[in-house]
Amino acid sequence: xxxxxxxxxxxxxxxxxxxxxxxxxxxxxxxxxxxxxxxxxxxxxxxxxxxxxxxxxxxxxxxxxxxxxxxxxxxxxxxxxxxxxxxxxxxxxxxxxxxxxxxxxxxxxxxxxxxxxxxxxxx
Numbered sequence: 001x002x003x004x005x006x007x008x009x010x011x012x013x014x015x016x017x018x019x020x021x022x023x024x025x026x027x028x029x030x031x032x033x034x035x036x037x038x039x040x041x042x043x044x045x046x047x048x049x050x051x052x053x054x055x056x057x058x059x060x061x062x063x064x065x066x067x068x069x070x071x072x073x074x075x076x077x078x079x080x081x082x083x084x085x086x087x088x089x090x091x092x093x094x095x096x097x098x099x100x101x102x103x104x105x106x107x108x109x110x111x112x113x114x115x116x117x118x119x120x121x122x123x
Contacts, residue, residue, distance in 0.1 A: 002026035002099045002112050009093060009117030012085055016121070020080040022095030022114055029107050032098040034071060034078045038091035038119075048093065049080060063089075085121045092116040 008020040024031055035050040049069035051057045057069050068081040078095060095114040100107050 001103075001110060002028060002097070002101050004095050004097055004112050004114035006093065006095050006114040006117040009119045011120045011122065013123050014085060014087060014121055016085050017081070017083045018085065018119060020082070020093055020095075020117060020119075022078040022080075022097075024076040024078075024097055024099065024112075026099075027102040028076060028099060029102055030100040031071075031073070031076060032100065034069075034095065034097045036069060036078075036080045036093055036095055038089075038093045039116075040088075040091040043091075045094070051078065082119070085119075087121050090119060090121050092118050 003025050004022055006022050008018060012018050033052050036048040037045050038048050039045040047060060048063055049059050049067055051069045051071055066084045071078045094116045097112050099112055100109050
């Protein structure tokens with residue numbers, strides 16, 4: 001049906017930057033709201049940023065002003081620019097998308113997750 005693949009994670013020093021990408025593929029009719037989530041060891045998964053199909057964004061206070069979410073609808077790809085990274089940003093980052101896709105009955109709706117990409121902020 002639909003696959004999401006993240007890339008761009010890695011090791012970065014505090015204060016540094018990383019850019020994550022999430023590419024969607026499959027029998028896509030339309031990608032609706034997309035989002036980035038993260039899960040640190042021993043913690044629950046939490047929202048990092050969300051963007052609607054029209055480009056409206058929202059962020060929790062923990063990342064507001066440091067992270068920027070964007071999307072390229074022509075490429076079915078979402079990005080997360082992360083600046084001024086802190087050790088507490090260390091986590092596995094997951095992309096999520098609400099997708100309308102082609103199915104046997106015409107179009108169907110589904111919610112999809114990527115496999116995650118690890119971000120480590122450490123000196």
